[in-house]
Amino acid sequence: MAEVLPAAHWTQREDLARLIDALGNGPDGAAQARWVGGAVRDSLLGVEPYDIDAATPLKPRDVMARLERAGIRTIPTGIDHGTVTALLPDGKVELTTLRRDVSTDGRRATVEYASEWRDDAARRDFTINALYVDPRTLEIFDYFGGLDDLAARRVRFIGDARQRIREDHLRILRYYRFQARFGSGLDPEAEEACAELAATLKGLSRERVAMELLNLLGLPDPTDTLLRMYQREVLGVVLPEVTQQAIENLPGLIAAEKAAGIAPLAIRRMEALLPPLPTVAEGVAARLRLSRAQRERLSCVAARQCDDGADPHALAYRCGLDCAVDRLLLSGSDPAPIMGWAIPELPLKGGEIVRRGVKAGPDVARILRTVEARWIAEGFPGRERVLDLLESELPA
Known part of the structure; x- marks a missing residue:
């Protein structure tokens, strides 16, 4: 008896049924598409799938024409490789024409369209990713023992x-x-x-x-x-740059994230694995071509050796909230005091110091820095206290 995918919320979506109907039936009367990959695998594991992919023997231009006749908008996201994205009310679906590899070089593959489902399955990486499902009957097609492997994890x-x-x-x-x-x-x-x-x-x-x-x-x-x-x-x-000791320390960060109710974050885990040296962090970020935001965060957290039990609010003010949370987690400190905290702005400008008789230039910058340092040390008091601090720093 054929294995059947357990009914899941996504398999009962009306917009998906409309999509399958628009693609029509093949000579054998079966649907011209099958669900494949992550949605099938995750549903078998009882996990809500992140996205839905389908394979079809139809060529990309034919897929687009049939869907557009049914009023379904499409985008040729990877049409040179056989992929078309259908934009549906409840989420997009990627449809890829059956393919088989002609040649590969380890970095990219030259493919040609295929007519057999098994050929398409054979070019996929893992058995658990090569499970296909009939969208109407939910029958599972397993060409390489993926179901057994999934059961054995x-x-x-x-x-x-x-x-x-x-x-x-x-x-x-x-x-x-x-x-x-x-x-x-x-x-x-x-x-x-x-x-x-x-x-x-x-x-x-x-x-x-x-x-x-x-x-x-x-x-x-x-x-x-x-x-x-x-x-x-x-x-x-x-x-x-990663050492075994750094990996063995990772569970401490994971436990701290859970205790603080903070979701796992990949860049934070990378911060934990690298030595706390900004030059190392910058080198890794450049080599991996990370985004500017990722680079800045990696470098900021790498400077955590200088924290020495710094006040969480002062740390957040100087480094930014995200960097401060990471540094606290990595140091074993509780980030709760700054979670959701709105970082204040110093209620004092250089122009006010000039109006008090200080000549614009280095003296103004020095006084502003001194007042700011005292303001931070006192826990960010209001403007009235800041003005008192300013008065005590002005020349006689």
Whole structure:
């Protein structure tokens, strides 16, 4: 008897049914599309899927034409690779034409359209990502034992693990990310292949590496996976600055996040793994081509060695709320006092000091800095107290 996907909220969406009807039926009377990938896998695990993908034997132009005739707007998001995005009332759906690989070089693949579902499944990375579902009957099509692997929480490459990694080197990092998210039983072949071919990660674009690393670090608890990556000399290829001790300290940060009710954050986990040295943080950020905001946050938190039990409010005022929260969490301090705190602005301007008879220039800046330091030390009192502080700093 065929396996059937348990009914989930998304499988009963009216807009998805309308999408399937618009694509029509094939010669065998079956729908011209099947749900595939993350939505299927997550639903089998009882997890709400993040997005919905479909595969179809129809060519992209045909998909767009059929959907537009049904009044469904489409975007050719990756039409050169066979992908069209349908914009539906309850969320977008990516539809990709069945494909098979013609050639690969470890970074990109040349593909051609296929007509067989199995051919499309064979080019996917892991068995648990190659599960297809008929949108009407919810029958599951499993070509490579993905259901058994999912039940065992095992992440296994489709076919020969080394060959799949040679096709796309990023699959090494994807393997570890999926293992951290879903796995409990290790696949020896996958582990050996990732370790053996780890050096191939050097040929990937920095942006792709950073994306996968951050996706891994943002999971609830990637500690065990990071330790395996370190011990198998995989992590050192992309983050040589990380030590085993830093990884072993990561559970302390995770516990602090949970205690404070703060969601996991990938860049904060990276901050915890790197030495507290701004020059190191800046080098890593540049190498991985992180965003400007990520770079600034990484560098700010790397300066945490100078905190020495600083007042949380003073820290937030000087560094910004996000950086201060991270530094407090990493130092084992409670960030609760500043959660939701609106950082005040010093109620004093340089012009007021000039009007008190101080010549514009270095003296004004010096007095302003001194008053600000005393204002911070006193816990950010109101303007009346600030004016008193100013009076005590003005020349006689």
